[in-house]
Amino acid sequence: MEDYIIDLENITVRFNKANMKVDNLKEYVVRLLRRQLLFQEFIALDGVNLKIKKGEAWGLVGTNGAGKSTLLKVVSRIIKPYKGTVNVNGTVAALIELGAGIDPNLSARENIYLNGTILGYKKDFIAERFDDIVEFSELQDFLDSPVKNFSSGMKARLGFSVATSVQPDILIADEILSVGDIKFKKKCMNRMKSMLSSGTTLLYVSHNMDSIKRLCDKALWLDHGKPVMTGTAKEVCDAYIEKMKS
């Protein structure tokens, strides 16, 4: 048996898309009595298989709503699938939205600790890396001002710096580099590349085919929750672009 770092088998994720969501007890009881409790099924992922070996870089492509982000959330344990098995062997750093978990009322310094502990690190461990994090984020001059005064780019820097301060086994990135200036984007790209070259496995979502071709070896194309094509990044991206043109 081959060893996979990420092994997804027959993953199905379903949501309730009932247009009138019952979120209070009063309505729930009323509808229960009238037998109007609807469950309108929406299949976000439908029987997706994905086997990734250690050190590979995978790109996910597809139109909006194809299930790319849902798949990333399954790998990073945020969503448990309705059916299927998930095997993930290693630490995961999920960059699904930079700055999730940043408290606007706290200073940048306090947020580095808060964000780091949310990711499951110990306080001492963050303290050791504190200077590196600050240096990478280039926020030295704003360390003690509340984050609510920061621009979205500055928040993204803070989030990226904390999340990538430790080398994870698996890095999950979802369209994160859309904010931030060119210089910082380049810096992020370089950091991701250096992680890749030292053995981190990457799962990357982007609508920018060039960046997928540049970073990834392989790619998966999803459409309405179903896998359309798997192959090398170049093949899949070219096929996808071709399809989008027609």
Added chain:
Amino acid sequence: MTLVRKDKSGGFLEVFKYKDLLIQLVSRDLKLKYRRSVLGYVWSILNPLLIMIVMYVVFSKLFDRNIPNFPVYLLIGRTMYDFVIGATNKAMDGITTNASLLKKTYVSKFMFPLAKVTSGMVDYVLSLGALLIVLVFTQSPFYWTMLLFPIVTLEAYIFTCGLGFFLAQMHVFFRDTRYIYHAFTTAWMYASAIFYPVDILPDWMRVIVEYCNPVYIYIKQFRDIAYSGCLPSLDSIILGVAYAALFFVLGVTIFRDKQDKFILYI
């Protein structure tokens, strides 16, 4: 052989892995509370004092003859009740207010209600300054039994955590939990003998309050050690610990079983 991770995650014991996060969350709550106003700490003492004075003025004519040192009696009851109800109310929001975070990162979901109850407990300990002031002001005696205060607090803390977990998961599915709970806590306050002596109740009511109301059990223990200067009865301790354990186990179990559905409702 690969490990199936979903079997390893989501249990309550995971909170120990995140214990540094608990410290961060609690210190954030306290920092924000006390940073926002210069009078931060003064308020946490002044508030119970003012409420006590109002209640004292209202009820002293009614019960003063039966209850010696009414201010201390009142303040102990009020402080304990405020801790349990305040902390559970904050714990209820634990999951829903962190929705955006939980959609984007994996964290043990137990952390958020737990942090709210813990910061509520720190607030409660700080607000005991008010009790100290009243004790000195009324020239009440100090008893060695007051040293047993951590035991009473621990029982109430564990009970409150359990109830907090239960309310937090319920609030995810039913956003009107808050209003239902509000009505419930009003009744609960009157059933906790905060401003009246328990022996004015008819027998059947008294049995309910003394045996079926954990908050009253903790108030009674607190009064035993700080107001009467005696040891709580063994029955009371057994009952108090039993309620704490029961609510904690139920709260954790229900929360754990429902947590995978949170993402669909937040």
